[in-house]
Amino acid sequence: MRKKLVNTEDITPACRLCSHGMIAADGDCVLCVKTGIRQLDSSCRSFKYDPLKRVPKKSVGIGHFTEEDFKL
Secondary structure, eight states, X not given: OOOOSSOGGGSOOOGGGBTTEEEOTTSXXXXXXXXXXXXXXXXXXXXXXXXXXXXXXXXXXXXXXXXXXXXX
8 A cells, every 4th residue: 555645634625735726816815716716725625736836844943052052
């Protein structure tokens, strides 16, 4: 059986993540092939998750350490 890269059950359906939609130039709405103009966080039953549209969370940066932090 093939393993999925992303667990799609944890993702809330939103038009900004759908493969049928494209974010408009103004960035306030989504232009959907199936349903027309939609809000970014709305969804419909034609939702199909596109992992390339997800913006990953920023990683926690490494803190500023001094040389004394690493001395025993």
